[in-house]
Amino acid sequence: MKKLLLLTLCLMVKSLSMQAQTISGKLIDEHKQPIGFANIVVLSLPDSAFVAGTISDEQGKFVFDKVNQDQSEKLIQISCLGYESLHQHVVTGDVGVLSLRSSAIMLGETVITGRRPTYSLKGASLTTNVENTLLSSLGTAHDVLKRIPGLKTGDGTVEVFGKGTPIIYINGRKIRDLSELEELNSRDIAKIELITNPGAEYDAEVKSVLRIKTVRRTGEGWGGNVRSMLQKGRLWSNNQQLALNYRKNNLDIFGSFYYNKQKRKTGQEDLQTVYTDKLLEIDGDSESPYSTENIQGEGGANYQLNENNSLGVRYTYNYYSSDSHVYSLFRVRENNLDFDKFDFTNAMDGSGETHKVNAYYNGVWGRQLNVDFNVDWLYSDNDTRQNIMENSMNEEDRTVHSVSGSRNNLYACKLVFSHPVFAGILQFGTEISLTNRHSHYVNEEQIMNDAFDKITSCNQ
Incomplete structure (x- = not known):
């Protein structure tokens, strides 16, 4: 009986410890509808260094496991195309329901109007439709990738949350220089597929893949x-x-x-x-x-x-x-x-x-x-x-x-x-x-x- 009580106590302590290291929540819009496929990033304080990132599911829910073992205050940054970004200080636990406000998309001094992109999630593959959406007006392919769920971009870099640097294909052609992303116009992109669990056709060391498909042009x-x-x-x-x-x-x-x-x-x-x-x-x-x-x-x-x-x-x-x-x-x-x-x-x-x-x-x-x-x-x-x-x-x-x-x-x-x-x-x-x-x-x-x-x- 003593051993059973000790085992139960250990499991409870472990469960509480894991809960204390978890950050979770849910995103909704002004109409109480869930916001899926938003980027949520955890940053350390006071230097705002990247700690972890994830995306919300179709019900708007998100969770980070074992992200704050030192129990220090962190900053979560939430961004989604068509909504104002949200910043909130957190330590651990459930942050509850967070509401994002709709906003006009700005490109320089111009307000971009159009429909939001649609997403299709199939297994470990997330496809973002770009053609005829707000994303097609952003400028270059690199500008589009900044707003793709699950991606973190920097000055000449592209990373997938938890997977590191992906290999990138444009129309089935592997690119070996990221400067090509600056040369590809966003209006020429049809869709972008993010694969976080690549199959056997890729090298075993490949952890993630980005496949960009361009619009087929007509006319002569x-x-x-x-x-x-x-x-x-x-x-x-x-x-x-x-x-x-x-x-x-x-x-x-x-x-x-x-x-x-x-x-x-x-x-x-x-x-x-x-x-x-x-x-x-x-x-x-x-x-x-x-x-x-x-x-x-x-x-x-x-x-x-x-x-x-x-x-x-x-x-x-x-x-x-x-x-x-x-x-x-x-x-x-x-x-x-x-x-x-x-x-x-x-x-x-x-x-x-x-x-x-x-x-x-x-x-x-x-x-x-x-x-x-x-x-x-x-x-x-x-x-x-x-x-x-x-x-x-x-x-x-x-x-x-x-x-x-x-x-x-x-x-x-x-x-x-x-x-x-x-x-x-x-x-x-x-x-x-x-x-x-x-x-x-x-x-x-x-x-x-x-x-x-x-x-x-x-x-x-």
């Missing part, structure tokens, strides 16, 4: 678009894009030019206190201006053999350069007395180019045998120069110059067959990639040893 002759954007933070940034295409019968020939110039400037203040046998206080200020420039040209052709079979080829050239300059000043006090003062300067610039070729075939053989074939070649070449200077009142000054770079070749081929079998789908095929990489690091002062590496890998 010349077409094109020009897009320009200017942004102002602490510094000015801009990008321009020109795209042209020619369609005749089932042939589509296209080309584009893309230019992007980004300038940023950040500052940071730090105060660290270290308690040992002496009291050390380190007060630091840093400033980090940097700029990047990206130039990209692309051309290719698609040919529709018939309703179920198409093939194409695409070539992309990309050049980039970057320049950053980090300056930091640190003041050290020991037992409330000035001990040292030193500054740190890190100047870095780099440039590189990339060549990419893709050829594909997608089709249906017979009545139901689907074929997906892709061949890719990629070559990249980049170099980075870095100069570090350290000046101290009490220690020896030091300067470090280094040059690093790499040359990469990638060859990849993927062939997948799929056929319906009873209530499921039978898939078989192969994916092969060959990578050659040469890298080097040279330090002029020989503080660090020079390094020259060559890596060849083959995956199947």
